[in-house]
């Protein structure tokens with residue numbers, strides 16, 4: 001909770017070191033395979049030093065400077081060609097940072113290319129993650145649209161069992177494509193929020209986390225919270241329950257995250273005060289979304305037509321009016337997976 005800057009700085013330093021070590025490892029291997037590249041690298045470095053010496057002279061000679069630049073560029077081109085001729089991409093020896101926008105410094109460069117004071121999106125995201133102690137949305141290593149498996153949904157039309165005319169599989173495929181539409185239109189103010197409904201184990205949490213990962217890749221801040229945890233934070237933040245130290249930032253992130261995912265809505269212990277908070281939150285976020293991305297995804301076991309029973313009429317109509325409803329149906333995927341596992345053993 002409440003990370004400080006030096007802690008975050010360490011994390012960024014760690015990321016840069018890891019990226020540099022990976023590059024050094026690739027470079028050592030390449031020097032072994034193509035010794036000419038090692039030779040070129042040394043010459044590029046030497047020329048660079050001489051070039052800089054010329055630049056800082058009192059009256060640098062324009063012709064000499066042009067000559068240095070030409071030399072260096074020729075050597076760089078030669079190096080790239082050697083790499084591609086040997087089957088490597090030309091940028092194979094570049095450092096690959098986790099975040100290309102700030103090279104893992106956490107801050108965007110200013111107009112002169114110097115590290116500035118404007119925090120990068122990855123810095124804001126790290127802050128959110130540390131704040132709520134969310135390590136990784138993909139902690140099981142099996143979250144992401146590439147892991148979506150339509151075969152988990154029955155391909156039979158059984159309106160009496162599933163309550164829909166089409167098969168659960170065809171429904172799931174359509175919903176996946178709607179999720180991708182949401183990802184691709186995330187920055188459009190008029191694109192609706194999403195509400196996942198359906199029984200336990202049909203993939204509501206999975207799909208909302210898949211979306212979260214894509215939105216993170218776009219460089220937006222994402223906050224994923226189970227409803228009960230979220231109400232807890234709001235409640236403590238607003239009412240300073242038990243005199244507990246709870247920075248107001250905790251509530252701010254919930255209000256301002258560019259994508260907020262509230263999972264398992266309806267499992268929190270019911271209270272009228274909470275529902276007022278929920279309405280305030282939804283109102284605030286939808287007003288903010290007209291200026292900058294501020295979208296919300298809800299998931300719940302409650303049927304859309306029953307929302308007004310658990311929540312108020314006002315909340316229900318707000319959700320039904322502003323959210324695209326994605327009703328998943330099927331059998332409990334966790335049970336199917338477990339059965340498949342026991343088949344194999």
Ligand SMILES: [Zn+2]
Pocket residue numbers: 099100101102103104105106107120121122123
């Ligand atoms: Zn960054």
